[in-house]
Amino acid sequence: DVKVTQSSRYLVKRTGEKVFLECVQDMDHENMFWYRQDPGLGLRLIYFSYDVKMKEKGDIPEGYSVSREKKERFSLILESASTNQTSMYLCASSPPDRGNQPQHFGDGTRLSIL
Amino acid sequence: GEDVEQSLFLSVREGDSSVINCTYTDSSSTYLYWYKQEPGAGLQLLTYIFSNMDMKQDQRLTVLLNKKDKHLSLRIADTQTGDSAIYFCAERWTGTASKLTFGTGTRLQVTL
Numbered sequence: 001d002v003k004v005t006q007s008s009r010y011l012v013k014r015t016g017e018k019v020f021l022e023c024v025q026d027m028d029h030e031n032m033f034w035y036r037q038d039p040g041l042g043l044r045l046i047y048f049s050y051d052v053k054m055k056e057k058g059d060i061p062e063g064y065s066v067s068r069e070k071k072e073r074f075s076l077i078l079e080s081a082s083t084n085q086t087s088m089y090l091c092a093s094s095p096p097d098r099g100n101q102p103q104h105f106g107d108g109t110r111l112s113i114l
Numbered sequence: 115g116e117d118v119e120q121s122l123f124l125s126v127r128e129g130d131s132s133v134i135n136c137t138y139t140d141s142s143s144t145y146l147y148w149y150k151q152e153p154g155a156g157l158q159l160l161t162y163i164f165s166n167m168d169m170k171q172d173q174r175l176t177v178l179l180n181k182k183d184k185h186l187s188l189r190i191a192d193t194q195t196g197d198s199a200i201y202f203c204a205e206r207w208t209g210t211a212s213k214l215t216f217g218t219g220t221r222l223q224v225t226l
Contacts, residue, residue, distance in 0.1 A: 004156075031212050040122065042202065042218040043157075058213075090156055094212040100145050100164065101212050105156035 003027070004106040006091050012112045019078040021109050023091030030096050032074035033103060034058075034066065037088040049074055050096075081113045118205055118217040125223045132193045134220045136186040136203035143205040146179065147214065148188045151200040160188070160201075190222075198224045 007022035025032065031050050035043040035058075045058030047066040055066050063085060067075040074093075078085055088110050092103040118138045126132045138146070144165050149157040163170045163177045163186075170177045176189040186203055200221050204214040 009154075033213075035216075040218060042118075042120075043216040045213065048213065092157075096212075100162060102145075102147055102159045102162060103212060103214060104159070105149075107154075107156045 004091055004093055004104050006089075006106040006109050008109050009107065010110050010112075012114065013078075013081050014114055015081060015083060017078075017081050019081050019111070019113075021076040021078075021089055021091075021111070023074045023076070023093075023106055024072050025074075025093040025104070026072065027093065027095075027104075028071065029093035029104075030071070031094045031103075032068065033092040033094075034064075034074065034076045035090045035092065036060070037090055037108070043090065046076065083113050085111065086113045087111060118203060118215050120201075120203060120217040120220045122218065123221050123223070125225060126193050127225055128193060128195060130193055132188075132190040132197065132222055132224075134188045134190075134201050134203075134222065136188075136217050138184050138186065138203075138205045138215075138217075140205060140215070141181070141184065145206045146177075146186050147204045147206070148175075148177065149202045149204060149216075151202065151219070153199075157202060193222075193224050195224045195226070198222055 003026045033048040034046045049068040065077045091106045094103045095101045147162045148160045174191045178187045200219045202219045203217045
């Protein structure tokens with residue numbers, strides 16, 4: 001089975017801090033994704049990456065950046081955390097875009113910005 | 115962008131069937147997925163359907179796809195308390211690095 005591991009289940013940080021959320025997958029997947037989940041809004045794509053050192057903006061990239069130095073690891077960075085970034089963050093990975101290749105998700109990181 | 119819509123809440127009695135509905139707007143979507151999210155957890159893939167199919171059955175789950183109306187549904191037969199969760203539909207189309215567009219999610223509550 002595919003395993004996607006997010007480093008923290010719960011995280012509390014202060015406004016203005018630089019925050020790192022880490023995600024590791026063990027299936028050698030090319031594609032990796034970061035979403036945030038808010039009640040009534042579903043999942044919204046922040047950034048994704050289709051290869052090492054490659055990144056693409058999703059639907060809501062403002063206030064975030066990402067890093068993919070190794071294939072298995074995709075980091076989400078909040079450069080200067082703000083209270084409106086309090087949310088559940090979900091990481092996912094998938095193989096290349098051939099046929100049916102669903103995304104596999106980690107358990108999420110619930111981030112609170114005080 | 116493309117919108118995927120779901121009703122926010124559904125309540126059913128244990129043993130009844132649940133039907134969760136989803137509408138999407140992109141007619142070029144190739145695969146449509148149903149994911150389940152239990153409290154405090156990530157999303158778990160339940161089932162999927164290819165866009166040239168009308169129906170797919172997998173044990174207690176039946177997926178129906180009406181491409182003309184851009185309507186997708188998930189039927190859960192003999193609903194159990196363990197089915198209580200949030201259910202997300204998602205659509206995918208080719209050439210987008212497996213990007214998915216998710217619906218808002220439907221919270222299914224199963225009562226005794």
